[in-house]
Structures are given as C-alpha cells and as structure tokens.
Amino acid sequence: xxxxxxxxxxxxxxxxxxxxxxxxxxxxxxxxxxxxxxxxxxxxxxxxxxxxxxxxxxxxxxxxxxxxxxxxxxxxxxxxxxxxxxxxxxxxxxxxxxxxxxxxxxxxxxxxxxxxxxxxxxxxxxxxxxxxxxxxxxxxxxxxxxxxxxxxxxxxxxxxxxxxxxxxxxxxxxxxxxxxxxxxxxxxxxxxxxxxxxxxxxxxxxxxxxxxxxxxxxxxxxxxxxxxxxxxxxxxxxxxxxxxxxxxxxxxxxxxxxxxxxxxxxxxxxxxxxxxxxxxxxxxxxxxxxxxxxxxxxxxxxxxxxxxxxxxxxxxxxxxxxxxxxxxxxxxxxxxxxxxxxxxxxxxxxxxxxxxxxxxxxxxxxxxxxxxxxxxxxxxxxxxxxxxxxxxxxxxxxxxxxxxxxxxxxxxxxxxxxxxxxxxxxxxxxxxxxxxxxxxxxxxxxxxxxxx
Amino acid sequence: xxxxxxxxxxxxxxxxxxxxxxxxxxxxxxxxxxxxxxxxxxxxxxxxxxxxxxxxxxxxxxxxxxxxxxxxxxxxxxxxxxxxxxxxxxxxxxxxxxxxxxxxxxxxxxxxxxxxxxxxxxxxxxxxxxxxxxxxxxxxxxxxxxxxxxxxxxxxxxxxxxxxxxxxxxxxxxxxxxxxxxxxxxxxxxxxxxxxxxxxxxxxxxxxxxxxxxxxxxxxxxxxxxxxxxxxxxxxxxxxxxxxxxxxxxxxxxxxxxxxxxxxxxxxxxxxxxxxxxxxxxxxxxxxxxxxxxxxxxxxxxxxxxxxxxxxxxxxxxxxxxxxxxxxxxxxxxxxxxxxxxxxxxxxxxxxxxxxxxxxxxxxxxxxxxxxxxxxxxxxxxxxxxxxxxxxxxxxxxxxxxxxxxxxxxxxxxxxxxxxxxxxxxxxxxxxxxxxxxxxxxxxxxxxxxxxxxxxxxxxxxxxxxxxxxxxxxxxxxxxxxxxxxxxxxxxxxxx
Ligand SMILES: Cc1ncc(COP(=O)(O)O)c(C=O)c1O
Numbered sequence: 028x029x030x031x032x033x034x035x036x037x038x039x040x041x042x043x044x045x046x047x048x049x050x051x052x053x054x055x056x057x058x059x060x061x062x063x064x065x066x067x068x069x070x071x072x073x074x075x076x077x078x079x080x081x082x083x084x085x086x087x088x089x090x091x092x093x094x095x096x097x098x099x100x101x102x103x104x105x106x107x108x109x110x111x112x113x114x115x116x117x118x119x120x121x122x123x124x125x126x127x128x129x130x131x132x133x134x135x136x137x138x139x140x141x142x143x144x145x146x147x148x149x150x151x152x153x154x155x156x157x158x159x160x161x162x163x164x165x166x167x168x169x170x171x172x173x174x175x176x177x178x179x180x181x182x183x184x185x186x187x188x189x190x191x192x193x194x195x196x197x198x199x200x201x202x203x204x205x206x207x208x209x210x211x212x213x214x215x216x217x218x219x220x221x222x223x224x225x226x227x228x229x230x231x232x233x234x235x236x237x238x239x240x241x242x243x244x245x246x247x248x249x250x251x252x253x254x255x256x257x258x259x260x261x262x263x264x265x266x267x268x269x270x271x272x273x274x275x276x277x278x279x280x281x282x283x284x285x286x287x288x289x290x291x292x293x294x295x296x297x298x299x300x301x302x303x304x305x306x307x308x309x310x311x312x313x314x315x316x317x318x319x320x321x322x323x324x325x326x327x328x329x330x331x332x333x334x335x336x337x338x339x340x341x342x343x344x345x346x347x348x349x350x351x352x353x354x355x356x357x358x359x360x361x362x363x364x365x366x367x368x369x370x371x372x373x374x375x376x377x378x379x380x381x382x383x384x385x386x387x388x389x390x391x392x393x394x395x396x397x398x399x400x401x402x403x404x405x406x407x408x409x410x411x412x413x414x415x416x417x418x419x420x421x422x423x424x425x426x427x428x429x430x431x432x433x434x435x436x437x438x439x440x441x442x443x444x445x446x447x448x449x450x451x452x453x454x455x456x457x458x459x460x461x462x463x464x465x466x467x468x469x470x471x472x473x474x475x476x477x478x479x
Numbered sequence: 480x481x482x483x484x485x486x487x488x489x490x491x492x493x494x495x496x497x498x499x500x501x502x503x504x505x506x507x508x509x510x511x512x513x514x515x516x517x518x519x520x521x522x523x524x525x526x527x528x529x530x531x532x533x534x535x536x537x538x539x540x541x542x543x544x545x546x547x548x549x550x551x552x553x554x555x556x557x558x559x560x561x562x563x564x565x566x567x568x569x570x571x572x573x574x575x576x577x578x579x580x581x582x583x584x585x586x587x588x589x590x591x592x593x594x595x596x597x598x599x600x601x602x603x604x605x606x607x608x609x610x611x612x613x614x615x616x617x618x619x620x621x622x623x624x625x626x627x628x629x630x631x632x633x634x635x636x637x638x639x640x641x642x643x644x645x646x647x648x649x650x651x652x653x654x655x656x657x658x659x660x661x662x663x664x665x666x667x668x669x670x671x672x673x674x675x676x677x678x679x680x681x682x683x684x685x686x687x688x689x690x691x692x693x694x695x696x697x698x699x700x701x702x703x704x705x706x707x708x709x710x711x712x713x714x715x716x717x718x719x720x721x722x723x724x725x726x727x728x729x730x731x732x733x734x735x736x737x738x739x740x741x742x743x744x745x746x747x748x749x750x751x752x753x754x755x756x757x758x759x760x761x762x763x764x765x766x767x768x769x770x771x772x773x774x775x776x777x778x779x780x781x782x783x784x785x786x787x788x789x790x791x792x793x794x795x796x797x798x799x800x801x802x803x804x805x806x807x808x809x810x811x812x813x814x815x816x817x818x819x820x821x822x823x824x825x826x827x828x829x830x831x832x833x834x835x836x837x838x839x840x841x842x843x844x845x846x847x848x849x850x851x852x853x854x855x856x857x858x859x860x861x862x863x864x865x866x867x868x869x870x871x872x873x874x875x876x877x878x879x880x881x882x883x884x885x886x887x888x889x890x891x892x893x894x895x896x897x898x899x900x901x902x903x904x905x906x907x908x909x910x911x912x913x914x915x916x917x918x919x920x921x922x923x924x925x926x927x928x929x930x931x932x933x934x935x936x937x938x939x940x941x942x943x944x945x946x947x948x949x950x951x952x953x954x955x956x957x958x959x960x961x962x963x964x965x966x967x968x969x970x971x972x973x974x975x
Contacts (some may be wrong), residue, residue, distance in 0.1 A: 028829065029829055031840045032918070033919060040920070041843055044851070052759075053839075053865075054740075054842070056707075056708040056863065060739045061712070061713070066831045066835070067737075067831040067834065069834070070827070073830065075571050075828065078575075081827055082820075082823075083575075084595075085580075086595055086600065087580055089581065090592035093579055097585060099585045099588070102811055103586050107503075109502070110966065111540055119552050119553075120550040120551065120555060121546075121550060121763075122552070122568070122762075123553040123761050124551060124763075125500075125565065125762035127689070128560075129551075129887070130956045133550055134546075136765065141491075141969070142492055142493070145493065146529070149530050149531065161621035161810055162811050165621070187489045191808060192811060194808035197807055201807070246520065246523065247523075272525070273519070273524065274525055275524060275525050295582040295869065296586070297581065297584060297816050298812070299813060300817040302811065302815075303767075322967050323966040323967075324956055324966070325956070327554075327957070330488060330953060333956075334958055338962075342657035345657075346660040346670070346801060347661060347669075349661040349664070352627065352628060352662040353622070353624055354658050355753075355755065355767075357621070357815075358765030358767075360795050365492075368531055372500075372534060373531045373532070377528055378505055382512075384518065386508065386510065388513055388518065398866070407520065408518075426511070428589070428592070433585060455506065456505075457810050
C-alpha cells in the first residue's frame with residue numbers, strides 16, 4: 028500500500044505541466060551508474076489489514092508487563108500514568124506538528140513547553156529549564172558540557188550513577204578533552220573523601236545520582252558544599268523522578284544543574300522508548316543550556332504569547348559555536364510529563380511518593396525474612412533496594428516469571444561481581460498481594476535451587 | 480462576555496489551580512503508612528511541595544484540548560516545511576506502536592521475553608541497511624543530530640584505530656544544516672566551512688583546496704539543502720577518500736531517493752536517517768524522532784553498544800554489549816522504541832515498491848509545485864529538475880519591500896503552515912518548500928494560487944502583508960522582548 032493521493036490521470040497532467048513524459052525523467056541528474064538496477068531487497072508491501080496482523084504477531088512474541096507484577100526499575104521506573112494522558116497526546120494537532128517555529132500557529136506546543144519548564148523547575152527547585160533533551164543519560168552529558176571549559180575540564184562522577192549514564196557521558200567526553208574520573212562508593216554511598224581524592228583545580232563538577240543507582244539516598248547537601256569549596260559545580264541526576272514528591276529538591280540543597288528522565292510520567296515504558304531528558308539550572312548558567320527554550324512575551328497587540336527564545340545558544344544560529352548540536356528533542360513526552368504532573372498535582376505526587384516509600388519498605392521487610400536474603404547496603408532508600416541472594420539473580424528472575432512476576436534487575440549485567448545481587452523496584456501501584464506473592468515465590472525458588 | 484474558544488488566551492494550568500481539587504486516584508494500600516521521618520534524614524525530606532496545580536480531571540482535559548486547538552499539524556493542513564518532510568503520519572502506525580506487546584516492555588526484561596521487539600529492531604536494521612546501501616545499522620540515536628554525533632564519532636574511532644590522529648577537521652559546505660557544524664564541534668573536531676556553488680553544489684575546487692592530511696571527513700546532504708541532486712557526487716567522494724577522509728551522509732533528504740539510488744553506492748561511509756521524516760513517524764511538536772546510523776561493513780565494529788544481533792544457530796535475537804572497539808554508548812537503553820515500531824510498520828506496509836513510489840511522487844509533487852510557483856516568485860535553479868524540495872525567493876518583488884518572513888506569515892492567513900524560511904543560509908531570503916508525496920494535486924494548485932494572490936497583495940497592499948497574520952488570535956510576537964526580559968517559567972504571585 029502507499030499514502031499517495033494522486034491518480035494516474037492526475038500524474039499525467041502533472042508531468043505535462045512539467046513538460047516531460049515520465050517520472051523517471053525527473054531523476055536524469057542522477058548518474059546512471061548510481062541508479063539501482065533491481066528492486067530493493069525488502070518484502071513487497073502489504074495492505075493495512077495484513078500489516079496490522081504482522082505487527083500483532085511480532086508483538087505477541089513479547090511478554091507484556093501488564094500481565095505480570097513488575098519489580099524492575101534501574102532507570103526505567105513504572106508509576107501510575109493517568110488514562111487521559113494518551114488521549115490528549117493523541118490529539119493530532121499536537122503530535123503531527125513540528126518544532127514551534129511559527130508562534131502564531133504553535134501556541135499550544137509553546138504554552139505546553141512553558142508549563143513544562145515551570146514544572147521541571149518546581150520539581151528540582153531550580154530557576155530555568157528547557158524543552159527537554161533526549162534522555163537522562165544525555166542530560167548528564169549535556170550538563171557536563173555546560174560545566175566544563177578550557178581550564179576546568181575534569182569531572183568527578185560518583186559510581187552510584189547508572190552505568191549506562193556513565194558510559195554515555197564517557198562517549199560525549201571523549202574527543203572534547205574532558206577527563207572523566209570516578210568516586211568509588213562505600214557502603215552504597217559516595218563518601219566526600221572519594222570525590223576529594225579525585226578532585227583537582229581543573230575539576231568542573233561533581234556528579235551524583237539521587238537516589239543513586241542502588242537506591243541509596245545520597246546526602247547531596249554535603250556534596251554540594253564540598254564541590255563549591257573546590258569551585259566546582261554540583262550536577263545532580265535524579266533516578267526515579269517520583270522521588271521529587273518526598274525528597275528535598277536538589278536546588279534547595281545547593282545543586283547547580285539538575286537532570287532526570289521523565290519516562291515514568293510519559294506513558295508505558297515501551298522498552299525505554301518514552302525517555303525524555305529533563306535539565307534545569309540557575310539563572311546564572313541559563314545561557315549555557317542546550318536546546319529549545321520557550322519564553323513568555325506579547326504579540327503586536329499586547330496579548331500574552333509564547334515564543335522560542337535565547338536562540339543565540341542554538342545550532343541554527345551559532346552553528347559550530349552552539350552550546351549543543353541538539354535540534355529535535357522529546358517534545359511529545361514533555362507534553363506527557365506536563366499532563367501527568369498536572370493531573371497528579373501538588374498532593375498526588377506527594378501521595379505517590381509516600382505510598383511508594385511505604386510499599387518498598389514493606390517489600391524489603393518481607394524479602395529479608397527469607398533465609399539467605401540480605402540487604403547489600405544498609406542505607407536509607409526510596410523506591411529501590413539491592414539484596415544479596417543465595418542464588419544468581421538471573422536464575423531467580425527466570426523462575427519468578429513462572430509466577431507472573433517480573434524482576435528483579437540482575438546486577439550481574441552491570442558488574443560481574445554482582446551476579447548474586449537483585450535490584451528490586453517497588454512503586455505505589457504494587458499491591459500488598461503482589462509483594463506477598465513475590466516473597467512466597469522467592470522463598471520456594473531459593474529452596475528448590477539450593478538443592479539442585 | 481462572549482467566549483470564543485479560538486480567540487481567547489488560555490490561562491496557564493497553574494492559574495486554574497483551586498485548593499482541594501484533584502484528578503488522581505491512586506490504589507488504596509492496606510499497608511500501614513510509613514513515617515518518612517524514620518527513613519529519610521530530615522534535611523533530605525521535602526519541606527515544600529512542588530507547586531503543581533490542583534485541578535479536576537475535566538479541567539486537565541479541557542485545558543490541553545484548548546491548547547491543541549491553538550496548534551497546526553499535518554492533520555490540520557498543508558505543511559510544506561522544507562528539509563523536515565512533513566508527510567502524513569499513518570494512523571495504523573499509531574496503533575501498532577501502542578500494542579501492549581510493544582508498549583508494556585521493561586528494557587531489562589530477559590531477552591527470551593522480548594524476542595518480538597528484538598526481531599522488529601533487527602528487521603528494521605536490515606531494511607534500512609538495504610535502503611541505504613550500508614553494511615550495518617544501529618537504531619540507538621534519538622534524533623538526526625544525535626545520529627550525526629554517533630556517526631562523526633565513528634569516523635574518529637576509525638582514524639584513531641589506525642593511529643592516524645592528526646586528522647582534526649571536518650569539512651562542511653556552507654549550505655549545510657546547523658547541526659552539522661555543531662556536531663563536528665561536539666565530537667571534538669574543528670568545522671571547516673567550504674563555499675558552495677550558487678546552485679548549492681559542492682565547489683570541487685574549494686573542496687580540493689580544503690582536503691589534506693588533517694581531513695577527518697566531509698559531511699554532506701544529497702540531495703543538497705537546495706533540493707538538487709549533487710551531480711558530481713562521485714568526484715566529491717573520490718576527492719575526500721583520496722585525501723584519507725571518510726564521508727558522512729546527512730539523511731534528512733532521503734525522501735527523494737528511496738529505491739532510486741543509495742548513499743552507500745554514492746561512496747558515503749556513514750549515514751544517518753531521520754525516521755521522523757522519511758519514514759513517516761510523527762514529529763511530535765519537536766520530537767521524539769529517531770536517527771538510526773548506517774555504516775559500511777569496515778566501520779561496523781565501531782557502532783555504539785549494544786548492537787542487536789540474530790544468532791541463527793539458536794534462532795534467537797540478542798543485545799550484544801561486547802563490541803571492544805565501539806564508540807561506546809550514545810544514550811541509556813536502546814533508542815526511541817515506539818518510533819522504531821512506527822517506522823517498521825511503515826516499511827512493512829509500503830514494501831520496496833511503495834517506498835520507491837513514495838520517493839518518485841515526492842519528487843513529482845515538488846517539480847509540479849515548482850512549476851506553478853515559478854509563475855509568481857523567483858525559483859532557484861529553474862532550468863534543473865529539483866528533487867523532493869525546491870527554493871523560491873521574493874527576489875522578483877523586492878521593490879515592494881516585502882520579505883520572506885512576511886510572505887510566510889501571510890500564508891498562515893490562508894490556512895497553510897509556512898515553508899522553512901531563511902535556510903539554507905547561502906540563498907538570500909530563502910523559502911524552502913517540500914510538499915511530500917502525501918499531498919494531492921488540488922492542494923498543490925491551491926497553494927500556488929495563494930502564492931500568486933499574496934504576490935499581488937505585496938504589490939497592492941504591502942503593509943497588510945507585512946503585518947500578517949491577521950486571522951490568528953495571536954499576532955506577530957515580540958521576540959526582542961522575549962529575549963531581553965526572559966520569562967521562562969511561571970511563579971505564583973505571593974499572597975498578600
Ligand atoms: C538537513 C538536516 N540535517 C539535520 C537535521 C537534524 O535532525 P534532528 O532534528 O532530527 O536532530 C535536520 C532537521 O531539521 C535537517 O533538516
């Protein structure tokens with residue numbers, strides 16, 4: 028099939044107007060030796076009905092999380108997203124538009140960006156935000172670029188930052204002359220000495236995850252003081268964004284740049300698809316922000332209006348001197364975040380976070396009753412905790428699937444020495460029954476496996 | 480008080496907040512609520528809630544529905560935004576992306592439980608490799624510019640792997656999109672701009688003069704940003720290759736050539752494509768897109784991790800993290816997966832025949848529209864056939880004092896989204912028009928007639944054109960005020 032609304036007769040009329048006899052003539056400037064002789068080796072097209080069938084068949088080969096109780100997080104956190112979100116995202120005036128270059132007919136997108144920027148600033152306790160970057164990992168990388176200059180070209184990253192984020196930052200740093208150093212964890216958190224041991228006069232920033240990858244809540248206030256004493260910035264990367272309903276905003280604890288991933292509030296996790304990088308900073312650093320920023324202004328008649336602004340930072344104006352090369356971002360998921368967080372509101376986010384805290388701790392207590400199951404680190408945590416298991420986490424994961432349970436994340440995939448550590452994520456949507464079932468199933472599986 | 484939804488300012492969601500209203504209902508828990516003070520150190524507990532609105536469900540729905548009515552999308556009307564390929568976004572693709580088997584997947588699920596997702600990614604990879612004439616494809620980059628960064632890093636990794644570390648320059652024609660030079664800088668290269676010929680072709684002499692031992696590569700768009708096929712492409716790639724550089728293809732304009740010619744056959748070594756352009760995935764108001772990168776076989780070992788592979792002996796699809804020479808990771812997880820599902824759906828539906836036909840009709844529509852517009856405005860390279868887009872300018876009516884911006888704004892009054900304006904930079908007062916293959920002849924005719932009508936208005940009443948648009952609720956916006964007095968977020972007025 029195709030989506031071409033031109034009949035053969037119309038085509039003939041168009042060719043006539045152009046003054047040629049066939050479409051092929053339009054391609055005469057392409058050298059013959061570069062033209063494809065045969066058809067592309069791609070299957071022939073299908074009808075709409077057949078395509079849908081083919082896709083359903085592929086989708087059916089996946090185990091859909093909806094049928095399971097999910098205990099996996101590790102950067103992809105599954106919280107409640109109201110039904111209305113997808114309905115509003117599906118309004119095609121939103122999703123079939125592009126970047127709001129023409130403010131007169133893009134006030135919907137622009138007002139959304141302005142509201143989204145406000146919400147991000149509110150969550151993080153910061154002054155300025157943007158229309159989004161790609162995801163949490165690239166947001167840390169962009170923050171690093173904001174913090175560094177010719178003289179200050181080193182950053183010290185806590186090992187508590189998600190490994191995939193660290194890898195991304197290394198990719199970005201490589202080639203820019205930025206040195207990435209690591210502060211080792213001790214008992215699951217980053218001691219000040221670990222940062223200090225790596226810091227030099229060239230240190231531009233400390234980077235810490237809050238709560239960190241293992242779920243532990245780092246004392247970012249202490250780290251901010253230490254960073255500032257070194258004339259370095261503090262970059263805080265939020266893991267589970269819902270934590271902003273219960274944890275003090277990093278901006279109020281001294282952070283200079285705060286980033287996160289809005290995936291939990293964008294919709295179903297979709298294999299990590301709806302990731303969206305949030306980034307916010309102080310007014311002082313605002314001109315270093317990457318990407319689109321929306322501002323409130325007036326139109327010719329004095330009516331309130333929104334427009335993309337501070338564009339002198341951007342690639343289409345500054346080209347090789349731009350603060351970043353980003354052009355398209357994750358705009359539709361910025362809209363989703365705005366809608367979800369507006370729906371939850373002031374008290375919904377708080378309630379979500381408090382229920383998450385309660386559930387996660389109930390779950391931990393249950394699991395620790397199982398013989399041989401211990402906490403990896405004894406630190407305050409929010410929605411995620413790592414436990415040592417008497418069997419490989421991968422094995423446990425496989426057997427739990429038979430009980431319709433998904434999880435935990437096998438930390439062996441990030442660190443060979445942690446093959447027996449499972450990272451459990453529990454949110455407000457897990458029922459007591461889910462957690463009781465998890466504990467029951469785990470006990471059975473561990474006992475069975477011990478005797479194999 | 481009259482209340483016309485389309486002609487009033489929509490209050491901010493924060494201004495609609497009323498204490499006590501709520502739109503959420505979380506699951507009731509039978510577990511006794513924990514005292515957070517017992518868990519979290521007191522200085523790390525939030526003291527003041529984020530100032531999010533307190534609204535009811537109906538308020539949320541109406542607010543965002545009103546906002547949507549202040550927007551213009553492809554579904555609203557003709558959107559000939561050059562370089563952006565604003566083709567129709569098939570509704571089928573929206574449905575397939577939302578199938579529970581694709582949407583409810585955790586990225587760390589055991590691979591046995593996501594075989595369909597991996598198979599789809601693999602199939603899209605090999606389909607794109609075939610369309611591009613490349614050896615191997617990664618789907619990880621989240622947008623075109625992100626793909627550029629991955630691609631230029633691959634070029635760097637290639638030179639480094641050969642111990643060839645003196646190459647520190649990327650050559651970029653002045654007609655290029657801003658992301659190209661910005662990417663070169665971000666990858667640690669110096670961007671060297673070379674002049675294009677007036678028709679937007681690479682100036683071969685300028686290129687020969689620019690290449691040397693310090694050339695890491697060249698970034699090029701073909702068809703060029705002027706919508707013309709680079710006739711000397713074989714010579715261009717030869718010059719750069721002979722100097723030891725590699726050649727990067729900015730795939731923003733791929734919609735002109737699917738099934739007709741391939742970047743790989745032209746000599747390009749690294750390519751990105753924008754799924755949100757050529758492969759019909761919606762632009763989302765500015766994203767998410769996806770910028771898969773294809774490379775020739777000799778560069779495959781540098782692709783970002785993880786790669787998606789098929790292991791034939793076991794008939795299983797896997798992620799491969801063990802790529803020792805990889806440039807590393809470009810983002811967390813695997814890419815904008817729902818966009819990937821949409822693009823695969825599109826390719827499956829169209830097939831080889833449909834893809835080729837799409838490119839043919841994209842080029843037919845552009846040439847037809849160019850013929851019609853030429854009756855009213857100056858068009859660039861009138862004697863040549865354009866590819867999927869063309870450039871016109873008000874050069875022929877400069878004496879009216881009307882500028883491209885004014886014509887663009889006046890088009891809004893007639894119900895169109897304006898074309899891309901003032902790009903490429905090398906054409907003064909450029910208006911870049913890309914109709915795409917999903918528009919019909921009547922739309923193109925009407926659009927051209929409107930251009931004619933506006934040209935007449937420029938002559939008879941230039942002031943009216945200069946103050947357009949007139950029919951929208953929001954009129955021309957004060958950008959200077961926005962930049963001088965930045966108001967980038969709402970703050971609740973302090974209560975008295
Ligand atoms: C020629 C060209 N190159 C690169 C890009 C950047 O693509 P993206 O916005 O997906 O990052 C664009 C997008 O507008 C483009 O037109």
